[in-house]
Amino acid sequence: MQALASSQCDRHVEILKITAVGTTAGPTTRRDIEDTGRRLTSFAKAMNLMFEFKVVMVSVISDVQDDMFDLDPREATAVYSEFYLRKLVGTGGPASDQMDKLMATIRAIGPRVMVVVEAEANHNSSNYARRFVDALFHYGALFDCIGECMVEPNDSGRVELESRVLAGWIRNIVAAEGEERKIRSVTMDVWRTLLARFGLGEAKMSALVLYQVGWVLGRFSCGRFCKVDINGKSIVIGWKGTPIVSISAWKFSRPRKQNGDDRN
Known part of the structure; x- marks a missing residue:
């Protein structure tokens, strides 16, 4: 939001619209999502950025239809998925x-781009021993990261993350x-093959994105233990030598036509 509201943004943004999608069977409730929307709305107001937030709830993710969204052919659309697509790998x-x-x-x-954030790990093996060892190394590094960056053990955010979120995943x-x-996390090499089936090609991250990743990590003292690597055209962030998360951008080879040049 800060970047979009900045006078240094390449194009003037008239309005930013976010539609959050949730499932009724998931751990995140509609109220949780609406609370997030209120915080984002407050932040957008502080940035003097026109903002609109909506929620779409479905029973299962496959019930999502394009007519559930207020699509405007004059607007540029993007899709963002964080730690969700791995649930659909099988x-x-x-x-x-x-x-x-x-x-x-x-x-x-017909998004201009689809951004995917996933764990850079292989937790989809049918071999239990291999899956256990992979999870041990991955989550061992993740807990070490939390212990280093969230020093206070009784911090409510840390307790929630460790006892509810990560414990459930493990x-x-x-x-x-x-x-x-x-939870069937796979590595970037597997994602490339999987998403190519749907006509998605990997898009190169800009130098600005790489700079911002390094800048954010540099703001924290524990950031010195993080390493940013390039895997193909995507970013992999590791902790003390162990890959933790991948950030990738994708485009359809023949997306739905949009006339977004006259409005952003």
Whole structure:
């Protein structure tokens, strides 16, 4: 928001619209999402940025349809997915069907870009021992990162992150099988192959993006333990030598036509 509101932005932004999508079966409630919307609205107001926030709730993600969004052909659209697509990775069955339907809807929306943030790890192996070891190294590094960056053990945010979010992910990876195993993180190499099936090609990150990543990490003392690597055209951020998260941008080879040049 700060970048869009800045006078240094390449183009004047008339309005920023965000539509958050949630599932009724997920851990995040509509109220949680609306609370986030209120905080974003307050921040946008402080930045003097015109802002609009809406919520779309569905039973399962495959129920999302493009007509649920207020699409304007004069506006540029982007899709952002953080730690969600891994739930749709599978070897068939309902999860794969949901991925197919979701990607068809996203293609119909016709975004200029789709940004994906995922864990850079392999937690999709059918071999339990391999999956356990991969999870041990990945989450061991993640907990070490939390301990270094969130020093106060009783911090409410840290307690929530460790006991609710990460504990649930770990439990699902090592204790669930079949359709019950939802957390199926894969590496960037696998994402390239998987997303190519839907006509998505990897887009190169700009020098400005790389600069901003380094700048944000540099603001924190624990940032010295982080390493930013380039994997193909994407970014992988690691902690003390262990890859933690990937950030990638994707474009459809033939997206829905948009006339976004006259309005942003």
